[in-house]
Amino acid sequence: xxxxxxxxxxxxxxxxxxxxxxxxxxxxxxxxxxxxxxxxxxxxxxxxxxxxxxxxxxxxxxxxxxxxxxxxxxxxxxxxxxxxxxxxxxxxxxxxxxxxxxxxxxxxxxxxxxxxxxxxxxxxxxxxxxxxxxxxxxxxxxxxxxxxxxxxxxxxxxxxxxxxxxxxxxxxxxxxxxxxxxxxxxxxxxxxxxxxxxxxxxxxxxxxxxxxxxxxxxxxxxxxxxxxxxxxxxxxxxxxxxxxxxxxxxxxxxxxxxxxxxxxxxxxxxxxxxxxxxxxxxxxxxxxxxxxxxxxxxxxxxxxxxxxxxxxxxxxxxxxxxxxxxxxxxxxxxxxxxxxxxxxxxxxxxxxxxxxxxxxxxxxxxxxxxxxxxxxxxxxxxxxxxxxxxxxxxxxxxxxxxxxxxxxxxxxxxxxxxxxxxxxxxxxxxxxxxxxxxxxxxxxxxxxxx
Numbered sequence: 001x002x003x004x005x006x007x008x009x010x011x012x013x014x015x016x017x018x019x020x021x022x023x024x025x026x027x028x029x030x031x032x033x034x035x036x037x038x039x040x041x042x043x044x045x046x047x048x049x050x051x052x053x054x055x056x057x058x059x060x061x062x063x064x065x066x067x068x069x070x071x072x073x074x075x076x077x078x079x080x081x082x083x084x085x086x087x088x089x090x091x092x093x094x095x096x097x098x099x100x101x102x103x104x105x106x107x108x109x110x111x112x113x114x115x116x117x118x119x120x121x122x123x124x125x126x127x128x129x130x131x132x133x134x135x136x137x138x139x140x141x142x143x144x145x146x147x148x149x150x151x152x153x154x155x156x157x158x159x160x161x162x163x164x165x166x167x168x169x170x171x172x173x174x175x176x177x178x179x180x181x182x183x184x185x186x187x188x189x190x191x192x193x194x195x196x197x198x199x200x201x202x203x204x205x206x207x208x209x210x211x212x213x214x215x216x217x218x219x220x221x222x223x224x225x226x227x228x229x230x231x232x233x234x235x236x237x238x239x240x241x242x243x244x245x246x247x248x249x250x251x252x253x254x255x256x257x258x259x260x261x262x263x264x265x266x267x268x269x270x271x272x273x274x275x276x277x278x279x280x281x282x283x284x285x286x287x288x289x290x291x292x293x294x295x296x297x298x299x300x301x302x303x304x305x306x307x308x309x310x311x312x313x314x315x316x317x318x319x320x321x322x323x324x325x326x327x328x329x330x331x332x333x334x335x336x337x338x339x340x341x342x343x344x345x346x347x348x349x350x351x352x353x354x355x356x357x358x359x360x361x362x363x364x365x366x367x368x369x370x371x372x373x374x375x376x377x378x379x380x381x382x383x384x385x386x387x388x389x390x391x392x393x394x395x396x397x398x399x400x401x402x403x404x405x406x407x408x409x410x411x412x413x414x415x416x417x418x419x420x421x422x423x424x425x426x427x428x429x430x431x432x433x434x435x436x437x438x439x440x441x442x443x444x445x446x447x448x449x450x
Contacts, residue, residue, distance in 0.1 A: 030228055034238045036154050039226065043150045044143070046227045053142045060135040064128035071121045073113040078302075080106045110300025110320075118293050123284040130277045137270040141445060148441040152434045153222045158240040159430035160215040166426060167211050170419045171204035177411070193408040200412065245384055245429050252377040252432055255439050259370060262363050264446040271355045271362075278351035285344030289337035291329040298322050366442065373435045380428040383421065390414075390421040 031038050044050065114121065178197040223233050262268060299321035330337060397414040400406040 030232060030236065032235065032237065034236055036151065036241060039154055039222075040147055040150055043146055043226055047146055048227065050142060050146055053139050057135045057139045060132050064132050067124050067128040071114065071125065073111050075109070075111050078106075078108050078110070106302065108300050108302025110298055110302070112296060112298040114294065114296050116293065116295040118287050118291075120284060120287050123280050123287065127277050127280045127284070130273050130280070134270050134273045134277070137266050137273070141266055144441050144444050148437055149225055150222075151437040153218070153225055155241060155430050155433050155437070157215070157218040157222050157238060159426060160211065160218040161240050162426050162430075163423065164208065164211040164215050166422050167204065167208050170422075171201065171208060174201045174204050174415065177415070196408070196412065241433070243433060245380065245425070248429060248432055248436065249377070249381060249384070251436055252380075255436065256374065256377065260366050260439070260442045261446060262366050265362065265366075265442065266445040267362050268359065271358050275351060275355045278348045282344045282348040285341050289341045291327065294326045296324050296326070369435070369438060369442070373439060376428065376432040376435050380425075380432045383425040383428045387421040387425045390418045394418045
């Protein structure tokens, strides 16, 4: 009893070690400082859906190996040993033991091959090869889609962080001007100005709270894609993207000279491959419902009647070969095969319609993306100029306000215009940055020989 208990404890201890260390070995550790580069690396190593696609690709390749092997020669070793009863019992002349007739034995080593299968094996092999090609394409697209998702969410987090930073600077500016207004002489107009500035400062503080919530939500979204909880990332520092507006505009200008070609996308190639698979499946169904001609060949060496016969194995050795042509044709089966052929034809029709629908959706998707990309590029270029103008206007009006040349409302409008143009620039900056990431996604899918 004690020994059994010790064994159980040992097994439980080994199980604990397996679960503990096995769980820690899955994926990669989360870096302390998260940049876009190591975020992508971490996502590839920890994405469960990506690993599932990888396993599906391997399964498709193994299925192709099975289909291809069906057309190759097979080497088989066969052996039979047992008892056989006959009535009446007859003892061969060479058998000294009258019980010999109860034993049977044979062994052979042979090679066989299907030389012709009415074209069915070749059709299956073509389908398997195309399925592997489609699976490789889907795997590549999934990898690039994960990269795009991580990149865009990283940019959204940086955008929220920049908006929060700008809003705090705006609130600081309002507070600084409000201190100047409070030192002005008393009077009805000055009192109204103080009230208005107090309201503007309060609005700015409220907006900071909203942007802090937005920044936290963007961080949670990024962590969710990476497969990390907020608790696990409690000490994580995210290093924001540092791409300048001029760099984005320069990259966007080059991208405008090289539009996306829908026919070159891997999505379109997969759609074409799926249509080819449906065509081959239909041809296979027609072959299977028609006359069947199968040609096989077999050759080998073997022996028999060597067990309990006082005969050596080699004495009954024999070599053999055979080639067989088998013809079969089901003339009537109550409509089973004709229904199978009609079912394959219907599946082909559905596949063609689905392919056509996918092609239309893909083409419309790319066209809408391109329109949005061009609009975003122009908007960022315009907002860059607008911010420069608003900054100059604010500097001029602020100086005039100090010299009592303009009133409070002029200063407030200048502050609001400056803050609005800063927000517009940040939003258009990161909007184009995310669209550039999607442009790179499409371009990657357009590369040949993936």
